[in-house]
Amino acid sequence: MSSVSNEKELGRNEILSFMKEENEEKLKELYKKAYKIKLDNVGDKVYYRGIIEFSNICQKNCNYCGIRKSNSDVHRFTMSEEEILESAKWSYENSYGSLVLQSGERQDEEYIEFVTGLIEKIKKLSNGELGITLSLGEQTFETYEKWYNAGAHRYLLRIETSNKELYNKLHPADHKFETRINCLKDLKKIGYQVGTGVMIGLPEQTEEDLVDDILFFKDMDIDMIGMGPYIVSEKTPIGEIAQNSKEIKKKRFELGLKMIALTRIYLKDINIAATTALQALNPVGREAGLKAGANIIMPVITHKNYRKDYQLYDNKPCIDDNAVECKACLENRIKGVGDKIGYGEWGDSLHYKNKK
Ligand code: SAM
Numbered sequence: 001m002s003s004v005s006n007e008k009e010l011g012r013n014e015i016l017s018f019m020k021e022e023n024e025e026k027l028k029e030l031y032k033k034a035y036k037i038k039l040d041n042v043g044d045k046v047y048y049r050g051i052i053e054f055s056n057i058c059q060k061n062c063n064y065c066g067i068r069k070s071n072s073d074v075h076r077f078t079m080s081e082e083e084i085l086e087s088a089k090w091s092y093e094n095s096y097g098s099l100v101l102q103s104g105e106r107q108d109e110e111y112i113e114f115v116t117g118l119i120e121k122i123k124k125l126s127n128g129e130l131g132i133t134l135s136l137g138e139q140t141f142e143t144y145e146k147w148y149n150a151g152a153h154r155y156l157l158r159i160e161t162s163n164k165e166l167y168n169k170l171h172p173a174d175h176k177f178e179t180r181i182n183c184l185k186d187l188k189k190i191g192y193q194v195g196t197g198v199m200i201g202l203p204e205q206t207e208e209d210l211v212d213d214i215l216f217f218k219d220m221d222i223d224m225i226g227m228g229p230y231i232v233s234e235k236t237p238i239g240e241i242a243q244n245s246k247e248i249k250k251k252r253f254e255l256g257l258k259m260i261a262l263t264r265i266y267l268k269d270i271n272i273a274a275t276t277a278l279q280a281l282n283p284v285g286r287e288a289g290l291k292a293g294a295n296i297i298m299p300v301i302t303h304k305n306y307r308k309d310y311q312l313y314d315n316k317p318c319i320d321d322n323a324v325e326c327k328a329c330l331e332n333r334i335k336g337v338g339d340k341i342g343y344g345e346w347g348d349s350l351h352y353k354n355k356k
Pocket residue numbers: 064065066102103104105135136137138156157158160198199228229230231232233277312313
């Protein structure tokens with residue numbers, strides 16, 4: 001493996017050789033380099049996006065997801081507007097600069113209006129100060145525009161994998177890879193800061209696919225990345241065939257860190273989240289993500305009563321905690337890494353700002 005240089009951009013072959021690297025010392029060097037590039041380009045502040053997972057009702061059937069429509073074991077819920085606004089108020093009062101509204105995918109009028117009302121009311125209760133990211137799946141141009149005009153300014157829609165053949169195996173036939181790409185283009189056209197990402201360590205996914213994912217992020221001129229290891233949800237079609245040994249989980253975790261580090265080195269000024277899925281595989285997974293170049297954390301602020309019903313995968317961490325416990329726990333974790341918390345700040349993607 002060659003050492004990482006600051007002067008020149010990594011090429012595909014070089015990224016691939018790092019992706020396949022197993023030597024621990026060399027990987028430590030890679031993470032150290034990525035951390036330095038983070039400090040040089042986006043600084044040492046970690047920005048919070050408190051995530052409210054407000055409904056697990058979904059019209060889709062992604063073959064890996066625990067809350068897919070066909071999973072009849074799931075107790076379905078939608079938080080009331082009052083409960084969601086209460087969580088948003090908590091975020092504001094606790095100086096979380098931004099929040100994420102996430103749910104299963106729905107495209108009906110009632111849902112679209114519900115979300116529009118939420119965005120407007122969250123803006124109002126925070127005097128416009130809370131930044132709003134949406135993670136609500138595929139929608140029409142008009143819906144994305146409506147939510148943007150209501151006050152949302154970032155949107156997270158993972159491509160899941162940039163390998164179309166693999167994408168088709170992960171989703172039923174009515175999910176179209178092209179639609180996903182068009183949604184990302186629509187979001188950009190409207191003016192959102194656009195986030196995407198992939199699941200890492202999926203059955204049949206190769207290291208080459210992961211390298212192509214990083215190149216895809218660059219080609220699409222993406223502003224923010226939310227990616228994490230694939231984690232088995234047993235009662236799903238992919239969960240039934242996926243390996244789940246200790247070794248494979250370790251590999252998924254390591255690939256997750258390599259993806260963060262290589263994306264940071266390759267794309268430099270974007271925002272990258274250290275996701276909860278890293279912590280599901282390793283108790284200090286999110287800290288390791290920050291050390292490998294991530295600069296965003298998405299603390300779950302969903303009310304404790306609902307967390308157990310939003311299980312995208314088995315053994316999701318923190319389901320017994322509440323927002324106050326999560327806050328205290330995270331502060332200690334981030335302090336341990338040596339980073340600071342950007343309380344009260346939006347922490348927008350510098351990549352997005354630099355384009356303006
Ligand atoms: N429904 C919206 C969507 O699909 O974009 C937002 C919610 S969805 C649950 C958010 C993300 O969860 C998906 O983009 C997917 O990558 C991730 N996810 C679902 N099942 C997962 C699993 N078994 N392991 C890891 N991530 C998973």
